[in-house]
Amino acid sequence: MRNDICQSCGMPMAAAEHFGTNGDKSPNEDFCCFCFQNGKYTDDFSFDEFVKDSLQYHDEAEKLDGRTLTLDEVSLKTTVKLPGLKRWQSHQFTHLEYYKSVNKAVDYINDNLSRVINLSDLARVTGISDFHFHRIFKAVMNESPGDYIQRLRLEKAAFKLHTTRFSLADIAEQTGYQSPQALSKAFKKRYGITPSAYRIQPDDLTVGINSPVENLFLEPEITQIASKEVFYLRVGNPYKQSDAFLKSWDKLIGIVGVSGIPDRDHEYLLLSRDISTITSPQNCRIYTCINAESAIKPKGRLGRQTIEGGLYAVFTYRGAYKYMDKVYCNIYRYWIPKSEYELRDNMSFCKFLNSPVLVTESELLTEIYIPVSKI
Incomplete structure (x- = not known):
C-alpha cells in the first residue's frame, strides 16, 4: 500500500506525477519528486537542517488563538511531525518525550473536565513551563489546550443533552461551566443552536428503530x-x-x-x-x-x-x-x-x-x- 504523503517532507502525493524516482527511473511511492530523484535524496540535510530549511515554506495563514504562528512554533511543530516519517524515524527521542508530556496532560484533562483546569495545572502535571507546554501541546494535538478543553466539554454536554434527563444546570456543573448561562452561550457559539433546541433535535442516539x-x-x-x-x-x-x-x-x-x-x-x-x-x-x-x-x-x-x-x-x-x-x-x-x-x-x-x-x-x-x- 502506497503512502498518501511524502515520507521525507510530509507533503501530500495525490497523483503518480508527484512520486520520486528510483535509480532505475521507476516511481518511488514513499517519497515525492522534490525530495527523492534517481534513487537519492535531493539534499543531504541533517534533521536540524531540514527543519530549519522547511521554515521558508511557512504558511502565514496558519493561526494559533487568532494569531499567526511564530517561526519558533512552526519549528517545534515540524520537529514533532517529522520523526513519524520514514526518513527521520531515527530522531525519535525528543519526539517521544513530547508525546509523553502531552499524554499526561490529556489524561489529566479527561479526569478533571468538571473542574477548573488552568494552563499552569497542566504544565505542573507535565513538569514543563507554561509557555513551552502550550507550544508542545499545540504541535502534537493541533489544538491549543484551551480549545481542546472547550471542545471536550461541549461535546460532553451535547452527549448528555441527547442521552440523559439532566437539567442544563446539572450538565453545566458536570462539564465545568460556572452557570447554565455560560454553557448555553458557549454551546450556541459552537453548534449554532441553544441547548434546549439541540435536546429535541433528532439524532442517531435518540431515534430508535423497531427491529434490529x-x-x-x-x-x-x-x-x-x-x-x-x-x-x-x-x-x-x-x-x-x-x-x-x-x-x-x-x-x-x-x-x-x-x-x-x-x-x-x-x-x-x-x-x-x-x-x-x-x-x-x-x-x-x-x-x-x-x-x-x-x-x-x-x-x-x-x-x-x-x-x-x-x-x-x-x-x-x-x-x-x-x-x-x-x-x-x-x-x-x-x-x-x-x-x-x-x-x-x-x-x-x-x-x-x-x-x-x-x-x-x-x-x-x-x-x-x-x-x-x-x-
Whole structure:
C-alpha cells in the first residue's frame, strides 16, 4: 500500500506525477519528486537542517488563538511531525518525550473536565513551563489546550443533552461551566443552536428503530465492574487509514512484550471516549489497550490510564469486526430505547476474547461494554 504523503517532507502525493524516482527511473511511492530523484535524496540535510530549511515554506495563514504562528512554533511543530516519517524515524527521542508530556496532560484533562483546569495545572502535571507546554501541546494535538478543553466539554454536554434527563444546570456543573448561562452561550457559539433546541433535535442516539439491523438480536448482561488500569496507544486517524488499528496493536504488543493472543494474564481492549455522531472522526479518542499489571513505565506514545468502573451492559458478539458498526447501531438505536437504562457518560470499550490469527472471522468473540445507569 502506497503512502498518501511524502515520507521525507510530509507533503501530500495525490497523483503518480508527484512520486520520486528510483535509480532505475521507476516511481518511488514513499517519497515525492522534490525530495527523492534517481534513487537519492535531493539534499543531504541533517534533521536540524531540514527543519530549519522547511521554515521558508511557512504558511502565514496558519493561526494559533487568532494569531499567526511564530517561526519558533512552526519549528517545534515540524520537529514533532517529522520523526513519524520514514526518513527521520531515527530522531525519535525528543519526539517521544513530547508525546509523553502531552499524554499526561490529556489524561489529566479527561479526569478533571468538571473542574477548573488552568494552563499552569497542566504544565505542573507535565513538569514543563507554561509557555513551552502550550507550544508542545499545540504541535502534537493541533489544538491549543484551551480549545481542546472547550471542545471536550461541549461535546460532553451535547452527549448528555441527547442521552440523559439532566437539567442544563446539572450538565453545566458536570462539564465545568460556572452557570447554565455560560454553557448555553458557549454551546450556541459552537453548534449554532441553544441547548434546549439541540435536546429535541433528532439524532442517531435518540431515534430508535423497531427491529434490529440484520436480525442481530443481542441481549446484554448488566454487571458492575471494578476500575482497571491499562497501557494504551491512541489510534491515529482510525476512520481515514484502513490499517490504523492493526498498526496500533502491533506497536502496543511490541512495547508491552506480549504474544498478541489473549490469555489468562492479559486483556486486550479497545477503548473509545467519544461518540462519532458528536465528535468529528479525526478527533475521536480511540485507544488500543492492554491491562497494566506489568512494571513497564509509560514512555513516548505509550500511556497509562484508568477505565472507570461502574454499571455496564455487556454484549457478547460472535462475528467479524467489520460488522461492528451494525452491532453498535443495534445497541444504541434498538436495545437502549426499549430498555430500562440510559447511557452513562460517553466511554465504552471492547474486550477481545480470541484472536483473528487462530479463528475464522465468523468465530471471533468480542465483549462490548456500554456504560449505563438505571432510569
